[in-house]
Amino acid sequence: MSDETILKVRNLSVDFPIQKSVVHAVKQVSFDLKRGETLCVVGESGSGKSVTARAILQLVAKPGAITGGQILLNTGSGEVDIVKLGSRGLAIREVRGRRIAMIFQEPMTSLSPVHTIGHQIVETILLHEKISKEEARKRAAALLGRVRIPEPEKALDRYSFEFSGGMRQRAMIAMALSCNPEILIADEPTTALDVTTQAEILSLIRELQRDRGMAVLFITHDMGVVAQIADRVMVMFRGEKVEEAGVFDLFERPQQAYTRALLGSVLKLETPAPRPPRPAAEKPIAKIENLELHFPLNAGFMGRPTNYLKAIDGVSLTINQGETVGVVGESGSGKTTLGRTLLRVYDPTGGQVMYWPSNGEPVDIATLNKAGMKSLYGEVRMVFQDPHSSLNPRMTIYQTISEPLRTNTDMTERQMMDRVSELLARVGLPPDIGDRYPHAFSGGQRQRISIARAVAVRPRLIIADEPTSALDVSLRHQVLDLMRDLQNEYGLSYLFISHDISVIRYFCDRVAVMKNGKIVEVGDVVQICENPQHAYTQNLIGAVPRPDPRLRADAPQ
């Protein structure tokens, strides 16, 4: 790292006019980026971090516009103000891709689905350099090899949808590096990836940066990632810069109240929440035995299919009364499918799920008929990941929460109104919001509404599918604490599905680790997190970025 500053941002402001008002997405933000360093911009959703990154390449989407400030790029022969270049024309195009390259959050959708990977990389090279197509293709293959994509020559002629998410992000990085840019802007490049893939991509970015002496502006919301890769950190909140410091100073001596609060909510998830000891004699509420769900892969010409996708491949798991069982795994491991199969969204193809209702004999959910399932919907409920799409935008909050009461109980309207306002108060919302619509609420508030809907019928088992994944970190432990309070109050059991080890460790009693439709390891949450036995679990836990920069391989002691 040298002391030469390559990019100076001065009093940058970006506004978005919305109907009659104006949203100030970025307010008077200034920072420097030095050659070869990694500056992390961290903040919660709506903090303006992504808009700042886009402004540097003049990529702010309309109707947004840069309304003030300077973005000074050191070209070696003087400074160029990118703000003055405008968003079109040769001058800004010479900067894009050549001097400053960018990689994006969604590797799934950031590459064109109808062009080969090679075409997209070669195109970038030919835009900026006068070399022959063959030379450009050679360089593209070398780049793909450099980002460790196997068989780079062949990969050039393949399409993005033939690659996994991690491979696509590698291809994206290869494309960004194709013209040797001096600055790489990475906008949440690992957020959509699994944790083990994230670890690989992060180390790749660091390695390439060191090789090329490239400056990296890394946008993220994840303090764990910041601790792993940042040299310096800039914290943003509601469009303003809150604090800027070296990574060790920021984590060890945060100066601003907001930074302290942000770090506090991250660190809170690092230790398990206190929970009462489990009773000596456990009473099961649900017992999954050898559950199987196979989807036929080929239609099978005039006969039985010969190949199956084993989404759930012989899973056995017991959930005890009042217990929280976590299911953790990477995407495609079958954890979400497992949760849905328990509610018979999918019909299992084998095994059984014994359930002990509040009154009566245990039933097998796997083979239960429609009427039997209907009576269970009052006892087993679900909470979904995305609070934006799991609430009907055309139903008021009262209609949403009272709906399960309407279908599962014979309460009168009066009783339901009382119950709904009681529930709203219980989940920490004002009780008089029943006649408003979901769009009036933030993500965290909506998830509280979802939880109120789930507990409205006093269920005994709640299947929670990534309930905190779409929430900012400062909201996560609040929602988890609420779920725990409700558990103590109503004696609930949870099946808690998540990809996030820290959330599982904070919230669960026991945890099952899933991979390819199978459970590879199950046990007490502390034991699994601190002393995992299975190699896959060890890998998974080891890949989680911890929010402590001293744990870095290159940290000074």
Place this chain on the structure above:
Amino acid sequence: MLIFILKRVAGMIPAMFAISILAFTVIQLPPGDYVSTYAAQIAQTGEAVDSAVLANLRERYGLGENVAVQYFKWIGGIVRGDFGQSFEWNQPVTELVWGRMGMTALISFLTLITMWAVSLPIGIISAVRQYSVIDYLTTTFAFLATAVPEFLVAIVLLYISTMWFGVSVGGLFSPAFENAPFSLAKVLDFLQHAWIPILVIGLGSTAALTRIMRANLLDELHKPYVEAARAKGLPEGRLVLTYPVRVALNPFISTIGWVLPALISGELIVSTVLNLPTAGPLLLQALKSQDMYLAGAFILLTGGLVLIGTLISDILLAISDPRIRLS
């Protein structure tokens, strides 16, 4: 790719079979048959109808038989290339049909090409310049063009060209070329006449396609891959054409499936109004007089035309989109 095409062609056979049953059923639906229509015609002229003659006719045409038997006789003939005999014209259907179906196919094809050539650029411009003057103009025009029925446009055009310019625009050829052998002059004469039916038939669908292209492209323009391509330094015009337009083209190509039937049914009305030597007017006449083999042949061939159009769009789609080709 070859397997893909073979699969699609194989899928067309049962579809064609279903169409033939449907065509036959539709023809059989109205009460009576050709002979009763014929008898009514004779009665209108005041002559006496001999019921023995009618019965004789029925037997000759096999009209008294079971419907299923009639169907299999009909379809069995078609498989051997014999479409039967037209009652009204007293000629084999094959002779009557081919020239007219050829004209229908030609007009439909030309209309389709024109529609694409016009709606594609307009759709792109009005998406890229959303809410600009051009966008508002094309939107207004598109709504008008979709709303006005085709035959009305045909009549208005006929009126204007005859009354104001003194040109006769009916038909597809000038009388001098009607029966002339193929020559360059004949092609030019055809084009002079053909633009009116093409304009009339294509107007509504062109407007609809423009709207579809605009909506498709608006969906694509804000996708991350467009932003990523912009961040590479691509010039805006090239960026729009090579990335979002390529992807937005897919739904556009698959519109052949529904545009073709719309064209052909639009063609029927327009051809009748403009007196074109295509399948439309003859089909209408055949349906009116219950000339069942002639009508059946037209409906069957029109259905075949639609199937072929769909096949073409499927193949084009597979060429344009690797996601379809490779999965």
